[in-house]
Amino acid sequence: MPEIRQNEKISHRIEGPFFIIQLINPDNLNALEGEDYIYLGELLELADKNSDVYFTILQSSGRFFSSGADFKGIAKAQEDNGAKYASETSKWLSNFVARNVYVTDVFIKHSKVLVCCLNGPAIGLSAALVALCDIVYSMNDKVYLLYPFANLGLVTEGGTAISLPLKFGANTTYERLMFNKPFNYDIMTKSGFISKNFNMPSSNTEAFNAELLKELKGKVEGLYLPSCLGMKKLLKSNHIGSFNEINSMEVNESLKYWVDGEPLRRFSQLGSKQRKHRL
Numbered sequence: 001m002p003e004i005r006q007n008e009k010i011s012h013r014i015e016g017p018f019f020i021i022q023l024i025n026p027d028n029l030n031a032l033e034g035e036d037y038i039y040l041g042e043l044l045e046l047a048d049k050n051s052d053v054y055f056t057i058l059q060s061s062g063r064f065f066s067s068g069a070d071f072k073g074i075a076k077a078q079e080d081n082g083a084k085y086a087s088e089t090s091k092w093l094s095n096f097v098a099r100n101v102y103v104t105d106v107f108i109k110h111s112k113v114l115v116c117c118l119n120g121p122a123i124g125l126s127a128a129l130v131a132l133c134d135i136v137y138s139m140n141d142k143v144y145l146l147y148p149f150a151n152l153g154l155v156t157e158g159g160t161a162i163s164l165p166l167k168f169g170a171n172t173t174y175e176r177l178m179f180n181k182p183f184n185y186d187i188m189t190k191s192g193f194i195s196k197n198f199n200m201p202s203s204n205t206e207a208f209n210a211e212l213l214k215e216l217k218g219k220v221e222g223l224y225l226p227s228c229l230g231m232k233k234l235l236k237s238n239h240i241g242s243f244n245e246i247n248s249m250e251v252n253e254s255l256k257y258w259v260d261g262e263p264l265r266r267f268s269q270l271g272s273k274q275r276k277h278r279l
């Protein structure tokens with residue numbers, strides 16, 4: 001496997017045709033900083049280039065899949081006032097636009113089948129990446145996806161302006177996004193977003209990951225795996241143009257909000273527990 005630097009919040013390994021990526025920072029509910037999202041993107045690229053890999057599996061740990069962008073990382077970006085930035089626009093192009101557009105692009109164009117082992121809730125950009133996966137299995141019915149853009153002074157990101165209407169329907173998407181409500185288990189099963197619920201207790205993420213991987217190994221037995229990649233390529237071709245277009249539109253729209261400063265005020269309130277999401 002080609003060399004890649006280590007990241008203490010994200011591990012990876014290869015087992016047969018599976019490239020397994022695991023979020024391993026349950027203490028802050030697997031929140032990720034900008035550099036962590038970039039690392040995730042680099043891992044996907046590694047999986048993409050490996051001809052022995054056919055499935056990229058996203059696993060997590062603890063009670064949340066991921067609570068999204070780490071508010072400590074956002075605060076760091078805010079304080080990043082080095083002389084290298086000529087303006088607020090320049091600062092947020094670097095700290096927000098480039099990172100978001102990269103990780104979203106890597107997920108959109110990924111050629112291997114993306115499987116998400118949803119052990120718990122996912123929020124924000126992480127939830128956007130879950131919605132870019134091809135197959136999602138849930139650990140139990142406590143899972144939800146929350147896109148709290150209206151509560152944080154942001155707009156859709158990570159391709160959600162396309163992925164959510166596509167996967168959950170346009171009106172459901174409007175209602176959940178406008179009023180900052182989670183896409184709960186019922187919505188996810190009715191829409192076919194979740195392929196199977198493993199019905200395991202929330203304290204048992206490692207057992208869920210192991211059971212799911214065992215099941216996947218059984219499912220791929222005897223298959224001609226290049227056919228899976230060929231089918232993914234064709235299925236993806238339905239919407240790839242729209243995803244590429246929206247990725248660029250989303251970050252450019254969001255940039256104005258970062259420069260204006262509202263997301264920073266709201267992330268800081270979240271960090272100091274003055275602001276909460278209604279769940």
Ligand SMILES: CCC/C=C/C(=O)SCCNC(=O)CCNC(=O)[C@H](O)C(C)(C)COP(=O)([O-])OP(=O)([O-])OC[C@H]1O[C@@H](n2cnc3c(N)ncnc32)[C@H](O)[C@@H]1OP(=O)([O-])[O-]
Binds near residue numbers: 029070072277
């Ligand atoms: C890239 C830029 C664009 C933005 C994209 C996005 O993703 S937008 C979406 C951005 N994300 C959000 O808006 C979600 C923000 N988080 C929440 O709203 C709530 O934590 C919760 C509803 C996820 C869980 O509530 P709960 O009562 O069940 O649990 P709890 O609250 O007690 O948390 C346990 C511990 O984890 C910590 N921690 C948790 N999340 C984060 C985080 N993101 N960061 C850092 N730390 C985080 C928390 O501080 C606490 O640590 P402590 O104090 O023990 O040292």
